[in-house]
Structure formats: C-alpha cells, structure tokens
Amino acid sequence: MSELIVHSPGLYTTVQDTGRDGHYDIGMPPSGAMDQYSYRAANLLVGNPEDAAALEATYIGPRLEFTDDRLVAVTGADAPVSRNGEPVPAWQTLAVRAGDVLSFEMITAGARIYIAVGGGVDVPEYLGSRSTYTLTGLGGHQGRKLAEGDRLPLGEAAAGGGAPREGAAVADALRPAFWEVTPVRTVVGLCSYRLTEGGTRSFLDTTWKVTKDADRVGYRLRGGTLDFIERQQPFGAGSDPANVVDLGYPVGSIQVPGGDEPIVLLNDAVTGGGYATIGTVVSADRDRIAQAKTGDQVSFEPVDLDGALAARRDRRQRLDRVRDALRS
Amino acid sequence: MVRTALTLPPARYEHGGDEYVFVEIDQAMSLEANFKAMTVTTALRQRAVDGVVDICPSNASYLIRVDPDRLHPADLVKELRALEESATELTSEQTLHTRVIDVPVLYDDPWTRETLMRFRDRHQDPEATDLEYAARINGFSGTGPLIEALSGAPYIVTMLGFVPGLPFCYQMVPRDRQIEVPKYVRPRTDTPERAFGYGGAFAVVYPVRGAGGYQLFGLAPAPVFDGSQTLPDFRERLVFPRPGDILRYRAIDQGEFDEVRGEVERGTFRYRIRPYDFRPADFLADPDAVTNELLEVLYR
Numbered sequence: 001m002s003e004l005i006v007h008s009p010g011l012y013t014t015v016q017d018t019g020r021d022g023h024y025d026i027g028m029p030p031s032g033a034m035d036q037y038s039y040r041a042a043n044l045l046v047g048n049p050e051d052a053a054a055l056e057a058t059y060i061g062p063r064l065e066f067t068d069d070r071l072v073a074v075t076g077a078d079a080p081v082s083r084n085g086e087p088v089p090a091w092q093t094l095a096v097r098a099g100d101v102l103s104f105e106m107i108t109a110g111a112r113i114y115i116a117v118g119g120g121v122d123v124p125e126y127l128g129s130r131s132t133y134t135l136t137g138l139g140g141h142q143g144r145k146l147a148e149g150d151r152l153p154l155g156e157a158a159a160g161g162g163a164p165r166e167g168a169a170v171a172d173a174l175r176p177a178f179w180e181v182t183p184v185r186t187v188v189g190l191c192s193y194r195l196t197e198g199g200t201r202s203f204l205d206t207t208w209k210v211t212k213d214a215d216r217v218g219y220r221l222r223g224g225t226l227d228f229i230e231r232q233q234p235f236g237a238g239s240d241p242a243n244v245v246d247l248g249y250p251v252g253s254i255q256v257p258g259g260d261e262p263i264v265l266l267n268d269a270v271t272g273g274g275y276a277t278i279g280t281v282v283s284a285d286r287d288r289i290a291q292a293k294t295g296d297q298v299s300f301e302p303v304d305l306d307g308a309l310a311a312r313r314d315r316r317q318r319l320d321r322v323r324d325a326l327r328s
Numbered sequence: 329m330v331r332t333a334l335t336l337p338p339a340r341y342e343h344g345g346d347e348y349v350f351v352e353i354d355q356a357m358s359l360e361a362n363f364k365a366m367t368v369t370t371a372l373r374q375r376a377v378d379g380v381v382d383i384c385p386s387n388a389s390y391l392i393r394v395d396p397d398r399l400h401p402a403d404l405v406k407e408l409r410a411l412e413e414s415a416t417e418l419t420s421e422q423t424l425h426t427r428v429i430d431v432p433v434l435y436d437d438p439w440t441r442e443t444l445m446r447f448r449d450r451h452q453d454p455e456a457t458d459l460e461y462a463a464r465i466n467g468f469s470g471t472g473p474l475i476e477a478l479s480g481a482p483y484i485v486t487m488l489g490f491v492p493g494l495p496f497c498y499q500m501v502p503r504d505r506q507i508e509v510p511k512y513v514r515p516r517t518d519t520p521e522r523a524f525g526y527g528g529a530f531a532v533v534y535p536v537r538g539a540g541g542y543q544l545f546g547l548a549p550a551p552v553f554d555g556s557q558t559l560p561d562f563r564e565r566l567v568f569p570r571p572g573d574i575l576r577y578r579a580i581d582q583g584e585f586d587e588v589r590g591e592v593e594r595g596t597f598r599y600r601i602r603p604y605d606f607r608p609a610d611f612l613a614d615p616d617a618v619t620n621e622l623l624e625v626l627y628r
Contacts, residue, residue, distance in 0.1 A: 024382035024393060026567045027489040027535075136492055136536055136555050143555070189342040190350050235503070236357025236387070236529035238510040245357045246496055246530060248384045248391030248489060250344030257541075258514065272386055272489030272496075274511055274528055274541070280345035308346035309396055316397075 002068045004117065006150040007101065010062040012215075015121050015140035015152070018051045019267065020129035029269045030251060031131035031139065034216060034290030035112055037315055038076035041170055041322050042116035045073035045093045047163025050319070052120030052155070053130035055146075057113040059293065061104025062146060064115070066096045070154070071118035071163055074102075075170070077110025077291060078178070091175055093168040093326075109178040111293035118163060119155035133268055135217070164326045174322050181207055182292045184264075185282045186300040187308050190253060191244055192278040199226040199259075203278065204300055208262065212294045216268040219289060221298065226259045226278075238274060246274040252281035254300075264289060282308040284315040332609045333417045336361055341405045346396045347381075349404055351412075352389045357498065357529050361388035362486045363608050366424075366571065367415040368408065377407065385571055386487040387496055387530070423605045426572045428482065428626045430600035431533070433524045433577045434585040435459070435475045435546035440523050443516070444544045450514040458543035462509045462526065477507060478545065479579040481619050482626075483531055484606075485569050493535040493553035493567030497575055500611065500619050515541035522548045524577065531577065535567070549580075549588035550597055558595050574604065574622060602626050 006013075016039065019032025033039035033056050040050045055062070061079055066072075074081050074090045081088050082103050088094055096102065104113065123130050123141050132140025141152055157163065192200060206224035213220035228241040237243045242257050248271060249255065254262050255275040264281060266289070281289060282303060292298050303311070340352040351368075354361040362385075369385040372392070379399025384391040392408070394401055436459055448454040453461040463474040483497035499506055511527040516539060519525070523534045525542030534540055535553030552569055554562040561568055569575070580588075591597035602625050611618040 021381050021393075023492075024391075025384045025488065026565075027492040027494055135538060136553070138555055187343050187345050190344060191352075234354075234356035235506075236498075236508065237355075238508070238528040240510055240513070243511055243528065245355065245388045245528060246386065246487060246490075247352070247389045248350065248386045248487075250348035250350065250391065250393075252345050252347075270490050271384070272391075272487060274530075277344075280343075280348065282345045283347050305343045305346065305401060308343070312346050312396060 002154040004152040005065040006146050007063040009146040010057045011060040012058040013062045013146045014132035015053050015123050016056045016131045017053045020127050020131055027271045031133045031267050034267050035287040037287045039114045042073045042075040042114040044323050046071040046116050046118040048120050054116040061113050063103040065101045068098050070096050072096050073116050076112050076114040077107045079107040080105040091170040093164045093166050095166045110291040118157035122153040122155040168326050170322050181297040181299050182288050183301050184285045184289050184298050185303045186279045188279040188302050191276040194228050194276040196227045196229050207297050207299050210292050210294050210296050218263045218265040221262045242276050243274055244276045248272045250280045253277040254279050282311045284311040332612045339412050349392045354388045357388050365390045368411045371411050424572050426606050428574045428602045428604045428622050431575045431577050432580040433546045433548050435579050437547040439520050439547050440544040447516045450512050466507050479577050482574050482576040482622050485571050485573040495569035497531040509543050511541040515539050549585045561599050
C-alpha cells in the first residue's frame with residue numbers, strides 16, 4: 001500500500017484541501033489551505049485535480065519518506081528542499097522512488113510550505129473535505145497535526161499520462177511575491193461605523209506587525225491605536241466600546257478588541273462573536289497574509305467590491321496560466 | 329388575532345470582502361430583530377439560490393457566504409432587500425415548530441471558579457468572582473437570587489457559532505428583567521469545555537475547551553458538541569442545539585452533576601426534549617404566560 005511515512009513532522013503540518021464549505025451556520029469554519037494559490041499550484045505540478053488534499057507545513061518543513069514511485073512538488077514559502085540530501089528545486093515537478101526522503105531546511109521567506117503528491121493524500125473525507133480542523137479534532141489525519149511515525153495513505157495517481165514531466169516548473173512571474181510590508185486589500189465596512197474618522201484613517205495608515213499570536217484561526221497585529229465613537233451601548237452588546245451584539249464574522253474579517261490589537265480571522269476562524277469588525281480582507285489576499293510570519297509587517301489597502309472581485313479574477317487567471325503552461 | 333409589527337430601523341447591508349454579505353437588522357438585541365433575521369434567512373433558504381454557500385442567522389443580524397463566481401454579491405443584496413420588505417409583521421399564525429429542552433447546569437462550580445481566578449487580571453472586578461460581579465451590577469442581593477433568575481426562565485437559541493455548536497441564548501423575559509454583563513476586558517486563553525458563560529445579554533455553553541470572553545457562571549454536565557457522535561442525541565448531527573430551540577438552564581447540585589456525567593460517559597445520556605409550537609407574536613404579547621406554559625410542557 002502506498003503511504004507517506006512521517007520521519008519528523010515539522011512544527012505544525014496538517015492535511016488541507018480547498019476547505020469544508022456549507023457548515024458555517026453551525027459554527028464550523030471552512031479550514032483548508034491558508035495560501036490557496038500555492039496549494040493549488042502544487043497540485044497542478046503533480047497532475048492532480050486542483051482540489052486534491054496536500055500537506056501544509058508552517059515555519060518548519062517535515063521529513064517524509066515515500067513507499068513507491070510518485071511525483072511530488074513543493075510550493076509556498078521559500079525553504080531549501082532536498083531529496084535524499086541532494087538539493088532539488090521548489091515550484092517544479094519532482095520524481096521520487098520508494099525509499100526516497102524529502103526534507104527541508106529553515107524557511108528564508110514566507111511562512112507556509114505546500115507539499116502535493118501525485119494521487120493526493122487519501123485520508124477520509126469528513127463533511128465533504130479532507131481538511132484538518134484541530135480545535136475540535138476533526139478532519140485530516142485523526143483531526144490533528146502530523147506526528148513522528150504517522151503513515152498517510154496516498155491515492156492513485158490519475159491514469160493517462162496527463163501529469164507534467166519531471167522538471168516542469170511554474171514561471172517566476174507566476175510565483176507569489178514576498179514583501180517587506182505585505183499589502184492586504186481590504187473592503188472596509190461591517191461595523192466600521194464604530195470607529196472615528198481618525199480611527200479608520202489610523203487603521204489604513206498604520207504598518208502593522210504580526211504578533212506571536214498568529215495561527216490558522218487568525219493573526220493578531222500590533223502597531224497603532226484605533227479610537228471608537230463614544231456611544232450609549234445598545235442593549236445586549238456589553239459595555240466595552242468595542243462590544244457589539246454578537247454577530248457572524250466573515251472569514252478574513254478584522255475585529256478590534258480594545259482598539260489596539262486588530263485580529264484578522266483566517267481559515268479556522270471563530271465564526272461569530274461580540275467584538276466590532278471593521279472590514280474584510282479580500283479572498284485572494286488571504287493567500288498573502290498566510291505567508292506573513294510573526295514579526296513581519298502588513299498594511300491594509302482599501303478596495304471596494306469591484307476591486308475585491310477583480311483580485312479574485314486575477315488569481316483565477318494566474319492559476320489558469322500555470323495550468324496551461326504545464327499542459328503544453 | 330395577535331399581530332406584532334416588526335418595527336425596526338432599515339437594515340444595513342455590508343460586503344464582507346468578495347465572499348460575504350453581512351446584514352445588520354439592528355444594533356440592539358431584541359426578539360423582534362432575531363425573528364426578522366430568522367424569517368428572512370428561512371425565506372432565502374427556501375429559494376435555494378444558486379451560489380449561496382452558507383446562511384447564518386445571528387442575534388440581530390445575519391451573514392451569507394456566496395460563491396462570487398456563481399452569484400454576484402450585489403445581486404444577492406437586491407434579493408435580500410426584497411425579502412426584508414416583505415417581512416414586516418408577525419401574526420399568531422406564524423409558528424415555529426421547535427423543541428423545549430432541559431439543560432442541567434451546576435452553577436458556581438469548582439472548575440470554572442478555578443479558571444476564572446486565573447484570569448482576574450483581565451476582569452472588570454478582580455476582587456470578585458464573575459457571579460458576584462454580575463449579581464452586583466444587575467442589582468441582585470447576592471449570587472443566590474442571580475442564579476434563581478438565570479435558571480428560572482427559559483432562553484431561545486438566537487444564533488449558533490464562534491465554534492461548532494455554541495448556542496447563543498437570549499432569556500425569554502421582558503427587557504427590564506434581562507440580565508446584562510460586559511465581556512472580559514481582554515479575552516481569556518482558557519475556558520473549560522461545557523462552561524456556562526454569559527456576555528452582553530447572552531448565555532452560552534462553550535462546546536470545547538479554548539479561548540473565551542464571557543463571564544463564567546457554571547458548568548454543564550452534558551455536551552452541546554460531540555465530534556465522535558456516540559451519544560444518541562448527536563447521531564444525526566454533531567452539534568445538539570438548533571436556532572429557535574428553547575433551553576432551560578436548570579440549577580442542579582453536585583450529586584445530579586455526577587449522575588449526568590456518568591450517563592454521558594457510559595453513552596446513555598439523552599436530553600429531556602419536548603416538541604413545541606412556539607408563536608412569537610403570542611410571546612411578545614404576554615411573555616410570562618408563554619414561559620409558564622413552556623415549563624409546564626417540559627416537565628409534565
């Protein structure tokens with residue numbers, strides 16, 4: 001049976017796919033790969049359907065042994081990759097044989113590495129997805145991050161030779177950039193009426209630093225202070241000026257408890273609560289913030305709905321170009 | 329026939345990036361606002377609009393997730409505005425087929441007390457427990473009368489979320505008797521699984537251990553979330569509460585707590601559930617009469 005043997009799990013490596021949609025109403029976040037662009041490109045590099053399950057590693061990559069001949073590809077954050085100790089390139093189709101070991105050195109830019117294997121990681125689906133949601137211990141491999149000695153089942157690689165050849169690569173221009181200050185396009189709104197004009201300006205003008213509280217649930221940022229409009233709090237909200245009557249939180253929404261620590265909610269988001277939310281990161285730029293790590297800087301660029309939809313189309317077109325280039 | 333106008337300010341429509349539409353029916357909590365959120369989201373669900381991914385009614389608002397490749401978010405807003413305009417009043421004929429449920433709670437339990445004492449530096453009143461603080465700011469003479477008020481009248485589930493299965497519950501008493509407390513100044517990083525908490529005007533049971541900002545009042549012996557789906561009440565659905573459920577958080581003693589824990593661990597526990605046709609208009613007209621009937625239905 002084909003498996004992936006985990007010699008060392010890295011810091012926080014989980015099975016992820018496009019996500020578990022349609023259960024937000026019971027409080028179940030979508031989970032799924034945080035940087036969908038890199039994850040999908042990794043699948044295209046090994047000839048998988050774009051939504052096959054792959055591994056997402058945060059900060060420190062895993063060491064993995066293969067038990068049969070496979071294609072594999074590594075995308076996302078920059079981290080030197082080796083096959084049996086010999087350096088191999090990222091963003092390229094690689095071939096491995098039974099007994100080969102893939103390993104990583106420290107990340108040099110970005111935060112999350114994606115590892116796709118031909119045939120995909122074949123853990124059972126839970127509510128329509130193979131994504132791991134560790135808070136409740138559901139999905140993925142036993143509902144948790146990988147541990148030493150785990151053996152992950154792999155699916156059958158697609159028949160018919162549609163897969164790219166070894167050495168096929170994603171062009172530099174189609175790989176995501178890593179910034180000194182990551183620009184994150186954001187639709188301001190939701191409960192932004194809670195902020196003073198100066199508060200909104202300060203939110204957009206500040207360069208925010210990613211704190212150590214930055215995980216798949218959300219990123220807590222620091223760097224400025226946001227002023228709230230004083231008001232008689234509405235019934236049921238609670239007396240703090242950042243309190244609202246508990247409401248649904250969009251994935252990507254930014255809440256501001258206390259006014260000085262914006263929290264951007266991401267794929268394992270809490271789905272609702274009672275802090276004012278002041279805007280939402282557009283879906284395409286959740287990829288970008290996912291590659292910002294503790295200590296990195298981000299800034300919010302206001303866009304309207306059309307701008308958000310344009311960013312989404314642009315990501316789709318770039319992925320289509322990756323697919324077309326690998327086919328020809 | 330009783331008619332209650334849903335007199336509310338015009339709803340506010342907001343785009344949460346490219347994938348979400350957030351609709352704030354009112355900034356303040358009221359059952360009218362919640363019924364309106366339920367009415368509009370139920371109507372949207374019945375229309376089965378292509379491209380709508382999630383429909384999440386919440387306390388005085390609702391959230392819709394769309395797939396913008398199939399449905400333009402601005403077109404969804406047009407549809408929602410039309411639904412809002414048609415939901416203007418409640419009549420006695422509008423009935424919610426729901427369930428009345430007994431939820432045992434050990435108030436002032438040792439486990440949540442241990443947790444809340446660890447986070448006094450994040451609290452409005454570091455010298456008091458959460459119950460003592462809540463009793464004081466709500467004008468009760470002590471924690472006993474507060475617990476009596478908390479467990480005396482049932483609550484309606486007005487929203488699910490935060491984490492899977494967490495029910496936001498709004499007590500079914502007139503506004504002047506509703507208990508209100510602030511959330512913690514800074515959220516805790518730890519909360520026991522099944523803690524009974526209170527924030528703003530909402531009571532909750534935390535489904536899993538984790539962060540939380542509500543005042544901690546007690547601990548429930550039975551779960552609201554069961555990922556393994558072994559308990560009979562969870563076979564069909566991994567979370568127990570549903571929006572519109574009516575829950576009574578009955579005060580129990582340590583003996584009953586241990587008994588229920590035993591049943592949960594053996595996999596035999598079942599909630600006491602009675603079906604009930606709830607008429608929101610009747611409730612708004614005479615809340616005390618309806619809550620008396622609810623308790624009668626539940627325990628007869």
